[in-house]
Amino acid sequence: MAARRSRIPATKYPVERFNLDNGLRVVLTPDRSAPVIGVAVVYDVGIRSEPEGRTGFAHLFEHLMFQGSENLEKLAHFRHVQGAGGTFNGSTHLDYTDYFETLPSNALERALFLEADRMRGPRLTEENLRNQVDVVKEEIRVNVLNRPYGGFPWLTLPPVMFDTFPNAHDGYGSFDDLESATVADAADFFRRYYASGNAVLAVSGDIDVAEATTLIERHFGDVPARPAPQRPDFTEPDLTAERRTSYTDKLAPLPAVASAWRVPDPHTDFLGYLPYVVLAEVLTDGDASRLVERLVQRDRTVTSVGGYLGFMGDPFDVRDPTALLLQAHLPPGGDVEKVLRTVDEELDRLATDGLAEGELARTQARMATHLLRDTDAVLGRALRMAVLEQQRAEPGLLNELPRLVGEVTDEQVRAAAAMLRPQRRATIEVIAGGAR
Amino acid sequence: MRAPQSRTKKENVTATVDPAPRTLPPLGPNRKLKLPKQAERTLANGLTVIAVRRPAVPLVELRLWVPFGRTQLARGAMLAQTVLSGTETHTATQIAAELQKVGGGLAAGVDPDRLMLSGASLVSGLGRMLELLADVLTGATYPGDWVEIERDRLVDRIQVAQSQPAHLARTALLKRIYGRHPYAVQTPEPDQVRAVRPPVLRRLHGERVHPAGAVLVLVGDVHPDRALDAAEEALSGWKGDGQPAELPSAPPLEPGPLLLVDRPGSVQSSLRVALPAVPRTHPDHAALQLANLIFGGYFSSRWVENIREDKGYTYGPHSVVEHSVAGSVLVAGAEVATEVTAPALLETMYELGRLASLPPKEEELEQARQYALGTLQLGMSTQAGLAALVSAYAGNGLRLDFLAEHAARLAKATVEDVAEAGARYLAPANAVTVVLGDAERIAPSLATLTPVETSS
Numbered sequence: 001m002a003a004r005r006s007r008i009p010a011t012k013y014p015v016e017r018f019n020l021d022n023g024l025r026v027v028l029t030p031d032r033s034a035p036v037i038g039v040a041v042v043y044d045v046g047i048r049s050e051p052e053g054r055t056g057f058a059h060l061f062e063h064l065m066f067q068g069s070e071n072l073e074k075l076a077h078f079r080h081v082q083g084a085g086g087t088f089n090g091s092t093h094l095d096y097t098d099y100f101e102t103l104p105s106n107a108l109e110r111a112l113f114l115e116a117d118r119m120r121g122p123r124l125t126e127e128n129l130r131n132q133v134d135v136v137k138e139e140i141r142v143n144v145l146n147r148p149y150g151g152f153p154w155l156t157l158p159p160v161m162f163d164t165f166p167n168a169h170d171g172y173g174s175f176d177d178l179e180s181a182t183v184a185d186a187a188d189f190f191r192r193y194y195a196s197g198n199a200v201l202a203v204s205g206d207i208d209v210a211e212a213t214t215l216i217e218r219h220f221g222d223v224p225a226r227p228a229p230q231r232p233d234f235t236e237p238d239l240t241a242e243r244r245t246s247y248t249d250k251l252a253p254l255p256a257v258a259s260a261w262r263v264p265d266p267h268t269d270f271l272g273y274l275p276y277v278v279l280a281e282v283l284t285d286g287d288a289s290r291l292v293e294r295l296v297q298r299d300r301t302v303t304s305v306g307g308y309l310g311f312m313g314d315p316f317d318v319r320d321p322t323a324l325l326l327q328a329h330l331p332p333g334g335d336v337e338k339v340l341r342t343v344d345e346e347l348d349r350l351a352t353d354g355l356a357e358g359e360l361a362r363t364q365a366r367m368a369t370h371l372l373r374d375t376d377a378v379l380g381r382a383l384r385m386a387v388l389e390q391q392r393a394e395p396g397l398l399n400e401l402p403r404l405v406g407e408v409t410d411e412q413v414r415a416a417a418a419m420l421r422p423q424r425r426a427t428i429e430v431i432a433g434g435a436r
Numbered sequence: 437m438r439a440p441q442s443r444t445k446k447e448n449v450t451a452t453v454d455p456a457p458r459t460l461p462p463l464g465p466n467r468k469l470k471l472p473k474q475a476e477r478t479l480a481n482g483l484t485v486i487a488v489r490r491p492a493v494p495l496v497e498l499r500l501w502v503p504f505g506r507t508q509l510a511r512g513a514m515l516a517q518t519v520l521s522g523t524e525t526h527t528a529t530q531i532a533a534e535l536q537k538v539g540g541g542l543a544a545g546v547d548p549d550r551l552m553l554s555g556a557s558l559v560s561g562l563g564r565m566l567e568l569l570a571d572v573l574t575g576a577t578y579p580g581d582w583v584e585i586e587r588d589r590l591v592d593r594i595q596v597a598q599s600q601p602a603h604l605a606r607t608a609l610l611k612r613i614y615g616r617h618p619y620a621v622q623t624p625e626p627d628q629v630r631a632v633r634p635p636v637l638r639r640l641h642g643e644r645v646h647p648a649g650a651v652l653v654l655v656g657d658v659h660p661d662r663a664l665d666a667a668e669e670a671l672s673g674w675k676g677d678g679q680p681a682e683l684p685s686a687p688p689l690e691p692g693p694l695l696l697v698d699r700p701g702s703v704q705s706s707l708r709v710a711l712p713a714v715p716r717t718h719p720d721h722a723a724l725q726l727a728n729l730i731f732g733g734y735f736s737s738r739w740v741e742n743i744r745e746d747k748g749y750t751y752g753p754h755s756v757v758e759h760s761v762a763g764s765v766l767v768a769g770a771e772v773a774t775e776v777t778a779p780a781l782l783e784t785m786y787e788l789g790r791l792a793s794l795p796p797k798e799e800e801l802e803q804a805r806q807y808a809l810g811t812l813q814l815g816m817s818t819q820a821g822l823a824a825l826v827s828a829y830a831g832n833g834l835r836l837d838f839l840a841e842h843a844a845r846l847a848k849a850t851v852e853d854v855a856e857a858g859a860r861y862l863a864p865a866n867a868v869t870v871v872l873g874d875a876e877r878i879a880p881s882l883a884t885l886t887p888v889e890t891s892s
Contacts, residue, residue, distance in 0.1 A: 006538050006558055009494040033492050034817035035467040071458045075745060079736045083803035084463055085810010088735075104810045106464035113461050134748025134773075138704070142751055142771045146704045148599045253595045286541060287520075287532035297529075297585060303592040331592055362536035369539035369558055372493040376818045434599050 006365045008406040011375055015396040016209050017389065020217065022225035023197030024119075027385045027395045028212055029204045031378065037205035038382035039111040040100040041119065042390050044200075045193035046093045047171035048234050053180070056136070056173015059092040060181055061189050063132040065099060066090065068123035077114055084110055092171070093312055095319045096387060102379040105206035109215050112203075116219040119196065124186045133178050140172050148251040153258035153327055153428055154311045160245045161260050161426035166234050167321060195226035202386035202395070205378040236321050238262045239424050246429035254303070256430040257336045258327035259343070261420045263309065265320035267392060274404060275412035276324050277315045280307035281363050282355065282413060283326065283346070288362070290346055295328065301339050302328040316401065317387040324420065336429050344422055351418035355410050368402040469812065469843050471836055472822070475660035479672055482648030487663035488655040488826055488836070490819050495539075496562045496656030496663070497823035500553040500569065501831040503649045504546055505761065506618055506681040510628035511640050514583070516544040516551060517590050518637060519645075521582035523575035528582055531568060540565045542572070548619050549683070549761040550831055551645065556820070559657040566670035573645060573674045578637040591626040598623075601699060601771070605706035605872040608697045608891070612870055613710050613765065617686055646676045651830040655823040686763025688712065689868050693887035694781075698875035705777040705873030706769070709784060712861050713757045713764040716834065722845035723857035724766075728757055729804035730796050730854070731787060731862055732768050736803060739768070739787045749773060749780045761832060766861065774874055778881035781871070785864045785885070792863040795855035808846050812839060 016028040050057040068074040081088040086103030099118075101111050144150035155170050162168040201220065203212055239262065264272040283291045284307035295302040305328040309315035328339055374380050375398060385395035473489040504512060520542060521528045535541050538561020545552050553572075557565045597603040607623060614620035652671070654663045689712050714720050725733075732739030732755030743749045753770035772780040815821045816839075826836055871882065875890055882888050 006560060009558060009560075011493060031492070033490075034813070035470075036814055036817045075736070075741055079803060080460060082734055082736045082807045085806045085808075085813065087811065087814065102814055104467065104813050106466055107810075108464070109461040110463060113458070117458070131745065131748045135744055135751055138749070138771065138773055139751040141704045141773065146601055146702060146771070148596065251599050253599045254592055286536060288529045288536060293529060296589070297582075300585060300588070303589045329592070329596070331588060332595075358533075358537070362533055365539040365558065365561075366536045366541065369495060369541075369556055372495055372558075373556060373820065376493045376495070376820065378817060 008364065008368045008402050009372070010403055011372065011399050013375070013381060013399055015385065017395065018213070020196070020220055022221070022223050023195070023227065024220055024223065025200045025389055026216055027200065027202040027389045028207065028209050029202070029381055029385055029395070030207050030209055031204065032206050034378070035105045035206050036102060036378050037105045037108055037111070037203060037207060038100065038102045038379035039115060040098055040202045040379070040382040040386040041115045042096050042098045042200045042202070042386040043194055044096055044198045044228060044231070044390055046095045046097055048094050048166040049193065049232070052165050053177060054185060055169050055177045056171065057177070057181060057185065057189065058097060059172065060132060060136050060178060061186060062090045062092045062097050063136060064124060064128060064186055065118050065122050067128040067132065069118035070120045071117050072114070074123070074128060077118070080110060080114055086111070093314060093317065094171070096317070096390060098383055098386065100379055100383060108203070108207060108212065109219070112215050112219040115201065116223055119194065119199065119220070119223050122190065124183050124190070126183055129181065129183055129186065133181065136178060137175060144172060148249060148253065148434060149256060149430065152249070152256060152430055153325065156247065157258050157260055157325070157426065157428045158311055160243050160428050161239070161323065162236055162321070164234070164236055166232070167236060192229055195228055196223045197226060198228040200386045200390045202382040202389065204382040204385070234319070234321065239426060242422050242425050242427070244427040244429070246431055248431040248433040250433035252430055252432045253434045254332060255330040255334050255336060255432045256328065257330070257339060257427060258325060259340065259425050259427045260323035260325045261424050262321060263324050266322060267319060275408050275416040277309050278360070278363065278367065278405060278408045279413050279416045280309055280324055281367055282350070282359065283307045285363060285366055290350065291326070291343065294346055295339065295342060299342060300331070301334060301342065302330050304329050316384070317391065319391060332435060340427065347417045347420050351414050354414050360410055360413060364406045364408070367405050371402045371405070469840055471840065473660055474836060475664055477664045477668065479647065479668055481672060481674055482646070482677070483671060483674065484651045484830070485664050485667040486651065486653050486826060486830060487658055487660035487667070488653070488822060489658060489660050490655055490822055491657040492819065494559045494657050495556055495819060496559045496654055496658055497556045497819045498554060498565060498569070499653040499823050499827035501651045501827055502551040502645055503549070503680055504551040504644060505549055505683040507546070507640065507644060509621060510624035510632050511636055512546045512551070513590060513624050514587065514629060514632040515637050515640055516546040517586045518578055518583050519544045519553070519576050519641070520572060521586065522577050522579045523571045524577060525571060525575065531572065534568055535565060538564045542569065548622060562654070562658065562663065563666050563670065566666055570670045570674060573671070576641055578634040578641070580634050583634045583637065587629055587632065591629050594623060594626055594629065601702065601704070601706045601872055604697065604699065605708050605769070605870060608695060608872060609708045609710060609767070609870045612695050612868055613689060615687060617762070618683060619686060619760065619762065642676065643678050646678060647671070647674045648677050649680050651827065653823055653827045653830060655826060656819045683762040686760070686765070689765070689866060691866055691868055693889040694869045694871060694882060696875055696879055696882060696888050696890045697870065697872040698890060699872050700874055700876070702872070702874045703774055704771045705774055705871055705878055706771050707777070707780060707784065708870045709768040710868040711766040711768070712866055713766040715764050716759055716832065716838070716842070720857055720860070722842060723849045723853040724861050725757060725808060726801060726804045726846065726849055726854050727791060727857040727862055728755055728766055729807060730800050731755055731791050734804070734807055738790070739784065742787060743770065743772070743780055743783050747783070749776045759832065774877055777871065777873055777878040778885055781869070781882065782885055788862050788864040788867065791858040793859070795851050796858070798851055801851055801854055805846055805849070809843055812843055
């Protein structure tokens with residue numbers, strides 16, 4: 001390696017871990033550089049676990065966790081967080097659901113109280129359920145139905161690539177399924193998945209570890225113990241023949257296409273998985289990346305191209321099966337076939353000739369910046385560490401990611417590129433129904 | 437990695453004993469707002485540089501604000517789209533690759549007030565990022581082939597934007613609010629973009645991309661004085677001067693009939709209500725901000741609790757005071773189901789009217805105040821947040837110490853102050869309302885509430 005390269009720096013966020021008797025796993029990562037904290041509770045249940053006939057239920061249930069709990073009326077959670085100067089949210093992913101707040105640090109105990117209260121039990125009522133079904137339907141309209149490229153490709157590509165319900169179905173859900181949801185379904189879902197043994201609590205930022213530990217024991221210690229459910233096997237075999245589907249988006253003015261290829265198991269084969277994370281960036285990060293140079297600048301067959309790991313853009317918080325995705329928007333009348341052929345050609349070229357001098361090092365330096373930038377927000381650290389604890393029992397991996405990404409070699413990236421063959425590819429094409 | 441250890445509970449409470457209600461723990465003492473270390477210097481060429489230390493991660497954030505008001509719309513947009521397309525010494529690809537080497541990247545954007553160049557890199561790469569920035573500022577060449585590529589891409593992007601309801605509603609609202617002011621139209625038409633050629637961009641760059649009046653903000657793991665030195669070394673060769681273009685003040689809102697913009701087949705209606713507002717430095721600003729929060733500016737507001745959490749009309753209603761150089765405006769927006777468009781508007785007008793005609797409750801004000809003060813702390817707690825804040829302030833002639841001043845005003849505002857601001861700024865009688873949706877389905881019911889004027 002003759003190329004001059006930036007030394008990849010690392011963070012040294014400290015990590016404290018412990019378990020409560022009820023099985024709740026706890027991660028603390030103090031950093032007193034600003035008077036703010038992040039609090040995250042992550043439950044090991046997501047879109048893949050929702051039952052057939054109940055598409056969208058994991059997400060709907062996430063909404064119900066904000067509708068009051070054992071000691072809190074409806075609206076109280078929001079008011080108590082924001083009235084402490086904080087912000088909150090929750091989000092539903094393929095493999096987990098998170099709930100989080102970021103607050104001035106004087107609100108630590110309040111945030112713990114709020115999270116513990118709903119871990120003991122949300123108020124599941126018919127009225128709240130109907131109200132949140134309406135809200136979720138508006139969320140789906142605003143994000144999917146009333147806009148061009150809604151759900152592309154995160155909702156439209158999985159059913160092309162996968163055959164089983166858990167991996168293939170629409171995680172936002174059909175209106176029919178959402179409307180059929182009952183309070184009994186919700187109570188059952190809570191009992192099964194929202195167990196103390198199925199959850200991780202992470203607190204980051206301006207905390208004293210001993211004090212935070214005492215407060216966590218005070219508020220979460222008596223959450224009734226329930227074990228984690230057995231996680232079903234979601235594996236599916238790799239594709240052996242190309243799959244391709246198209247649909248007309250009546251609002252879309254321009255064609256678009258996305259392809260996905262399966263990648264190694266991010267948990268059992270992390271070192272085999274990392275080269276794909278780097279490959280996505282080599283292909284698409286910025287004006288000096290392979291596919292931007294070729295497709296956008298030279299051929300002008302696409303107007304934009306992006307590449308990433310995971311259907312929700314989640315390289316380090318998803319389990320197998322997952323994929324590397326490439327997506328592109330084309331100019332009016334663009335030729336999808338030609339774009340796919342060119343991508344194959346560029347992958348071949350990369351697999352055959354390898355990377356140019358310095359190409360890998362500069363990509364890795366840029367990736368380090370992105371990773372470090374994500375951890376600068378106190379909440380980002382709590383969320384990431386909570387999921388790393390849940391899925392890998394290794395929250396400190398967050399500190400290691402820039403270095404691990406930096407250790408991926410030319411040879412590994414070439415080998416990864418060689419695996420992205422057309423016969424392993426699933427493709428979804430958007431036909432521009434709104435072209436003028 | 438050590439194995440997790442179990443700790444024993446100190447309190448012996450079980451879930452089966454008396455379920456006495458638990459009470460919300462009080463907040464600890466507020467920590468005082470502490471401003472980070474910073475330094476500022478105006479270079480001989482007129483460029484102001486502000487460096488702020490936040491060492492949390494080994495990165496540095498860069499924001500360069502260049503005043504850009506009254507620039508011809510399509511040309512300005514194309515300049516931002518192509519300013520990084522090559523210099524006398526580097527091609528676009530080389531610029532991107534050289535930046536990547538230090539973990540860096542730069543992007544350019546415009547709005548009616550400014551051209552903004554922004555980026556972040558490993559802190560060890562600050563010098564190199566500044567060199568490349570200087571190269572772009574002093575030597576951007578706008579090569580013909582790149583301009584052509586980027587022109588087509590911008591046209592495509594505009595077409596995609598024009599298919600998005602939020603963009604269409606925004607466009608109609610700006611036009612309605614600003615009339616003939618330069619803020620009225622902020623997205624060029626594809627044909628205007630297609631007409632822009634490289635010589636025009638070179639000329640525009642020469643006329644307007646000047647250090648005088650521009651502000652460079654650097655935030656991160658830097659020693660402020662040394663960061664200023666680095667900026668001075670890299671950027672003192674950036675020259676050029678010309679007349680700064682003053683924007684006329686934004687016109688006052690002129691209430692009138694509801695403007696209904698037809699979007700046949702739309703499954704939601706985009707509701708937008710504009711109300712008068714004041715700049716950050718105005719004595720009413722803190723009270724207005726609190727009144728806006730109580731109305732619809734955060735989740736725990738009357739409007740959100742009403743139309744989302746009670747009625748389920750919408751997912752994410754939001755109301756915000758928008759500050760621009762030539763004026764400020766309050767905009768409330770919600771995407772609501774088509775069949776409840778009129779009821780949603782009714783509730784919106786009700787909540788505005790309630791705040792305009794009745795004082796808020798003391799506890800509502802306290803909750804909004806805590807939120808406003810707390811989110812100031814949160815906004816300053818990342819390098820990127822701090823950089824955005826310092827740059828937005830500096831572009832409007834303010835410095836970070838204004839934050840402390842603003843916090844003091846928020847802390848002092850009384851129920852009377854907020855009630856007065858509610859009456860003055862949130863009165864529905866002052867509102868300019870635009871609705872984008874399926875006119876055939878929503879016009880009749882909207883017309884039962886207010887006069888409606890339809891455009892397609």
